[in-house]
Amino acid sequence: MHTIAALLAQQPEATDQPRRIVVTTHTMPDGDAIGSSFAFAYVAQLLGAEVRLYLYDGVPPAFRWLCPPCPVVTRLAELQDFTPHLLVTLDCGDAKRPGPELAAFFLEGTRPFPAWEDVCSVNIDHHVGNPCFATHNWVEPGKAATSEMVGDLAEYLHLPLQGGLGEGVYLGLMTDTGKFSFPNTTAHTMHMAARIVEQGLCVAEFTAHHENNWSLGRMRLWGELMHSITLHHNGRIASCVVQQDHLQRNHATKDDLEGFAAQLRCIGGVEVAAFMREDGPNRSKLSLRSVGHRNIRDVAAHFGGGGHKNAAGAEFTLPPQEALEQVLGKLVETWE
Numbered sequence: 001m002h003t004i005a006a007l008l009a010q011q012p013e014a015t016d017q018p019r020r021i022v023v024t025t026h027t028m029p030d031g032d033a034i035g036s037s038f039a040f041a042y043v044a045q046l047l048g049a050e051v052r053l054y055l056y057d058g059v060p061p062a063f064r065w066l067c068p069p070c071p072v073v074t075r076l077a078e079l080q081d082f083t084p085h086l087l088v089t090l091d092c093g094d095a096k097r098p099g100p101e102l103a104a105f106f107l108e109g110t111r112p113f114p115a116w117e118d119v120c121s122v123n124i125d126h127h128v129g130n131p132c133f134a135t136h137n138w139v140e141p142g143k144a145a146t147s148e149m150v151g152d153l154a155e156y157l158h159l160p161l162q163g164g165l166g167e168g169v170y171l172g173l174m175t176d177t178g179k180f181s182f183p184n185t186t187a188h189t190m191h192m193a194a195r196i197v198e199q200g201l202c203v204a205e206f207t208a209h210h211e212n213n214w215s216l217g218r219m220r221l222w223g224e225l226m227h228s229i230t231l232h233h234n235g236r237i238a239s240c241v242v243q244q245d246h247l248q249r250n251h252a253t254k255d256d257l258e259g260f261a262a263q264l265r266c267i268g269g270v271e272v273a274a275f276m277r278e279d280g281p282n283r284s285k286l287s288l289r290s291v292g293h294r295n296i297r298d299v300a301a302h303f304g305g306g307g308h309k310n311a312a313g314a315e316f317t318l319p320p321q322e323a324l325e326q327v328l329g330k331l332v333e334t335w336e
């Protein structure tokens with residue numbers, strides 16, 4: 001954290017121009033991705049930097065009530081002559097997570113533009129097994145959320161967790177801990193949330209914005225999917241498959257599926273929830289969720305994915321039902 005703080009404070013050599021920073025996070029951003037990247041952008045701006053957010057998938061509708069701290073672009077070309085000194089990734093467990101336009105940059109060092117020759121990269125994340133793909137890496141798997149790390153950084157720099165900065169940190173804390181209920185929730189997490197509330201965040205208003213915003217289509221989609229849930233392994237595994245036509249008939253999008261895997265885990269006795277989404281012809285995406293002691297990260301990793309002990313995922317080049325069969329097989333085979 002000290003290195004990152006020092007990097008942010010540093011002025012570019014021989015110029016009085018502000019430091020330029022591109023902040024990014026993973027594709028299909030969740031609450032921690034949006035929360036940590038927004039909050040980091042606020043921190044950088046408070047330190048005098050000029051900042052752009054690069055979000056390959058844009059800001060999902062569920063988070064559009066939050067005020068972005070700076071201009072948001074969805075393609076690198078939109079940055080035009082904004083050549084950054086620093087490129088900062090947040091909540092990205094590996095080099096491919098920021099999206100296809102930056103994969104070659106992190107994997108092979110290929111610059112997307114010649115002017116990016118001297119761009120220095122920073123990776124701030126809390127995923128176990130993060131391969132430290134950037135020039136500077138600050139990875140703390142013990143942290144509940146990447147947003148918690150940004151909160152630590154802000155407080156280390158004596159910046160109050162208020163306004164948009166507080167909202168961003170709170171969003172990440174709340175979503176990555178399942179509203180302060182998952183095993184990753186620590187006293188430090190709750191103290192930080194309390195300080196944000198002390199500094200002006202209204203919990204009821206925030207929750208209303210964040211939760212009471214479902215479309216009728218989303219509600220109907222969840223209803224339909226709930227009817228199709230299957231239990232396996234004596235009721236200890238719950239599974240569900242969502243196909244493209246589920247979305248179409250309910251006028252819903254894949255963003256409307258956010259949180260469904262965690263909901264599956266609410267069934268009494270279920271220790272692992274496996275949710276498989278059809279993503280295209282022969283393409284599927286898995287979300288795995290588990291209760292406290294049960295680690296599903298290794299199963300996700302077996303299929304080339306990753307994540308955390310209790311929340312992980314993977315992608316498949318198979319139709320969803322076939323992919324699910326493989327996952328269920330692996331879960332039972334490795335069950336202890």
Ligand SMILES: [Mn+2]
Pocket residue numbers: 032033091126144145146176
């Ligand atoms: Mn996270």
